[in-house]
Amino acid sequence: MSKKTAAITAVGAYVPDFVLSNKVLETMVETNDEWITSRTGIKERRILKEEGKGTSFMAIKAAEDLINKRGIDPKEIDMLILATTTPDMPVAATGAYVASQIGAVNAFSYDLQAACSSFLYGMSTATSYIESGRYKKVIVIGADKMSSIIDYTDRTTCIIFGDGAGAALFEPSEEGLGLQDEYLRTDGIGREFLKIDAGGSILPPSEETVKNRQHFVQQDGKTVFKFAVSNMADVAEKVMQRNGLSKDDVQWLVPHQANKRIIDATANRMKLDASKVMMNIQKYGNTTSATLPLLLNDYEKQLKKGDNLVFAAFGGGFTWGAAYLKWAYNS
Numbered sequence: 001m002s003k004k005t006a007a008i009t010a011v012g013a014y015v016p017d018f019v020l021s022n023k024v025l026e027t028m029v030e031t032n033d034e035w036i037t038s039r040t041g042i043k044e045r046r047i048l049k050e051e052g053k054g055t056s057f058m059a060i061k062a063a064e065d066l067i068n069k070r071g072i073d074p075k076e077i078d079m080l081i082l083a084t085t086t087p088d089m090p091v092a093a094t095g096a097y098v099a100s101q102i103g104a105v106n107a108f109s110y111d112l113q114a115a116c117s118s119f120l121y122g123m124s125t126a127t128s129y130i131e132s133g134r135y136k137k138v139i140v141i142g143a144d145k146m147s148s149i150i151d152y153t154d155r156t157t158c159i160i161f162g163d164g165a166g167a168a169l170f171e172p173s174e175e176g177l178g179l180q181d182e183y184l185r186t187d188g189i190g191r192e193f194l195k196i197d198a199g200g201s202i203l204p205p206s207e208e209t210v211k212n213r214q215h216f217v218q219q220d221g222k223t224v225f226k227f228a229v230s231n232m233a234d235v236a237e238k239v240m241q242r243n244g245l246s247k248d249d250v251q252w253l254v255p256h257q258a259n260k261r262i263i264d265a266t267a268n269r270m271k272l273d274a275s276k277v278m279m280n281i282q283k284y285g286n287t288t289s290a291t292l293p294l295l296l297n298d299y300e301k302q303l304k305k306g307d308n309l310v311f312a313a314f315g316g317g318f319t320w321g322a323a324y325l326k327w328a329y330n331s
C-alpha cells in the first residue's frame with residue numbers, strides 16, 4: 001500500500017478593492033513608476049482601507065471562498081493554521097477568531113509566523129498532521145495586512161508591500177498526490193536586515209518608539225536581495241535534484257512574490273521557461289504570507305491533476321525553503 005500523502009484539494013482568495021498604483025505612490029514619496037517597475041516588477045498593490053478591519057477580515061473572506069468552491073461543511077474542518085506576520089492583535093490568536101467566524105467549530109487553530117515563508121511552513125505542518133492520520137481536513141490560510149506595518153514616508157519599503165489573503169485545503173490522498181518533499185531552512189543572522197524594532201518583548205511600545213517610527217518595517221534591501229537570490233535558487237535546485245526532476249518534469253514554479261528579479265534568478269537556476277513561472281507581483285506586490293496561495297488561486301484553472309509544482313520562498317528571519325507538490329485536481 002502506498003504511503004498516505006497530503007494533497008491540496010481546494011483554494012480560495014481575497015484581496016481588498018482599493019488599488020494603490022505606482023502613479024499614486026509618486027505623489028506620496030520620491031519615486032516613479034519606471035523605477036518601481038524595473039527594480040521590482042510591481043505596478044500596483046491592494047490596500048485594506050476600512051477602519052477597524054484587520055488581517056482576520058481578509059482571512060475569513062479567503063476561507064469562505066474556499067469553502068463555497070469546495071462545497072464542504074465548515075464543521076468538517078479539523079484544524080486551521082493562520083500563517084501571518086500581522087495578526088489582528090499581539091495577544092489572542094487571530095486563527096482562533098477566523099475559525100469561529102467561518103463556522104469551523106470543531107477545529108483547533110493557531111497562528112504561524114515565519115515572515116514571507118509562513119505559508120510554506122504551514123504547508124509542511126498541515127501535511128505532517130494529515131500524513132500522521134490524525135486529521136483529515138486542514139486549512140492553511142496565508143493572510144497579511146502589510147499596510148498596517150509599513151511607513152508610507154519610506155520609499156524603500158512602501159512601494160513593495162500590499163494586503164491580501166489566500167487559503168488552501170489539505171486532505172489525504174490515496175493516489176500519492178500532494179506534498180512529496182520539502183527543504184526548509186532558517187538563519188537568525190537575518191533578523192538585523194529585515195525587522196520591526198519595537199512592539200515586542202525587547203523594546204515594548206512607548207511614546208519614544210512611536211515618535212521614532214520603530215513600529216514600521218525596516219529593511220536593508222540590498223542585503224536581503226542578495227540572500228534571497230542565492231538561497232531561493234539553492235533550495236529550489238536542491239528539491240529538484242533530490243527528487244530527480246529535470247526542467248521538463250516541472251510544470252510550474254510557485255515562487256514567493258517579493259521582487260521579479262529574485263523570481264527570474266530562481267527560474268534561471270532551474271532552467272525553467274518564463275511560461276512555467278507563476279507571477280502576479282505586478283498586481284498585488286509582496287503580500288508576505290499570502291503570495292503563494294494567491295498564486296494558486298489565480299492559476300487554478302491552468303493546473304492539471306498530476307502537475308509537478310515547485311514552491312520556493314524567502315523571508316525575514318531569515319526563513320526560506322522549497323517544496324515539491326503534485327497537484328491533485330482539475331478544475
Ligand code: UT7
Nearest residue numbers: 031032035039116155156159221222224225228258259315
Ligand atoms: O519578501 C521579504 C524579503 N524581501 C525581499 O526579498 C526584498 C529584497 N530587496 C529588494 O527587492 C530590493 O533590494 C529593493 C526593491 C528593496 C531595492 O532595489 P535595489 O535595486 O536593491 O535598490 P537599492 O536599494 O540598491 O537602491 C538603488 C538606488 C538608491 O539610490 P542611490 O544611492 O543609488 O543614489 C536608492 O536610494 O535607488 C534609490 N531608491 C529609489 N529610487 C526611486 C530606493 N528606493 C527607491 C524608490 N524610488 N522607491
